Amino acid sequence: MKLLAANRLLDGTAVWLGPDAAWVEDISDAEIARDKEGEARLEQIGRRALAENLVLDIELIDVEIVDGAVRPLRLRERIRAAGPSIHPELGKQANKPAVSLV
């Protein structure tokens, strides 16, 4: 399973591609690709968003579902989805419980 990660151009915030080509700030709202076709579709929308200067650095990332919640496989992406592990009061984790980091 994969989803498409990026940073928003205006402020650099980590975002993920959600339904209806919207970029969402919460990884749990992201659209998951479960096969190659789905991945290609996410990438196609991502490339369009790049060309439209909405986001930058698009990247397909591997995820799994743990207890019903999306969880990136790599620690790097889990930290991106939550915020700095040293500052639980900062980043996305400050607003709502985010993916567990470890």
Added chain:
Amino acid sequence: MYRYDEFDHAFVKARVAEFRDQVERRLAGELTEEQFKPLRLMNGVYLQLHAYMLRIAIPYGTLAPRQMRMLAHIARHYDKGYGHFTTRQNLQFHWPALKDIPDILEKLASVEMHAIQTSGNCIRNVTADHFAGAAADEVTDPRPYAEILRQWSSLHPEFSYLPRKFKIAVTGAQRDRAAVQVHDIGLHLKKNAEGKRGFTVYVGGGLGRTPMVAKKIRDFLPEEDLLSYTTAILRVYNLNGRRDNKFKARIKILVHETGTEELRAQVEREYEALKDSELKLPESDIRAIQAYFAPPSLPARPEGDAVIAAASAADAGFATWLARNLHTHKNPDYASVTVSLKGIGEVPGDMSADQMDAVADLAEHYAMSEIRVSHEQNLVLPHVARADLKAVYDRLVEIGLATANVGLVTDIIACPGLDYCALANARSIPVAQQISTRFADQARQEAIGDLKIKISGCINACGHHHVGHIGILGVEKKGAELYQITLGGSGDENTAVGEIIGRGFGPDEIVDAVETIVETYVGLRQDKSETFLAAYGRLGPAPFKEALYGSEAKAA
């Protein structure tokens, strides 16, 4: 300290306007990211995991109170209330929005600061000894020469697209506190037998993927030839440096592949052609820049010893802090104070906006309005009357910056690591926090003595792990963090690259491993005066391997 002249003001202002236009064009979609990225990097703007990052130059680590207050203002209004002092005497904000950065740069320009050349393949911020102008062992203040290099290298048309980034450090004391031998060019100021000022020149040092100790290519370069010789080195590098491979593009690789003698010959040939050109520094120009760095007029304060004796007797915490956080000043009535940004369990180098304001006030009231940033991620108040030390200490206690650990095991350098950095493979800061917490006990730290731990979250080595007495490098292995340990590194006048001790340790093992190394050292040292490096030099890695890996080490 140096003050901008009309030219400097106009130059920085024009640069802010140019970048504002570039940002507007980027946000309007007129520039692609591919076009914009080199432009933003040359203005210190990176993209990290959670947001953009703005790296602000603090030339040779010297800050005025009004500049520190501006950093506090930016932290509050455009960031998340704090900043991070780096291992190159710079400051990073980790959360600015791209749309706000032109406004931030405009505010910085108003206090004579900028972010120019804090990234990109150009000559970066020139660093210097953080006790410059104050240290008792200083031959001459390195900062005027660093300032001359800054002016010369800013937007230098020939050296704006080098094969790779280029870092210069200058020190002017017997002890090298600027780690000059791990820089692309390291300059060690001295006086020759005739009392004339000049530099010993080192080239090709660096950390990162291929750590190298710099090679000495000139024992004495007259001060007036600073720019002609530096230009000669840069020309040889610019022409011959490896542009075909990013990982082999630093000058250290060129020096290594060319050979020191041949490289020296090439540099000397260029220098011969340049030394009588307009690059020769007129005596009057050098003295004019030196005048900006004239030592402050320090009134006699002979009452210091009596004040300190009484205060130390009444306050054990003050006595402990005095023993660790002072550096000997040229003037016996004064001392340089290191303000530790390494509170137990805290983030190395981080400082809140309120703390910034408070330190600015302290500098104004007690330190001749000067603040320094050290590459070891601490601050320095360079000129404090010994009679005022108790007042300074009391205020530092109030703002949580009186940790008495300078040079001790908890005074750890750490890069931002995977908590922020898009290049990192593992986290650095949590490891530093855990080691700090493990060794929190002051008496235990004092019993261990001086010990430098340095941590990087990737091979790029921003945390200088290669030159840590104990170095820790975070890597990613099978999707998990793994920490490799090097021992025996040093970043002073006896620079050495540490040796990898063996297999790496997981996040749950690394603190125990460090403790094992420290206890092995303490157990085997001849007496307390034998430093970690001396003991490691005498014993070699074997007892440390045995302690870490036991029978596994014997089998290997």
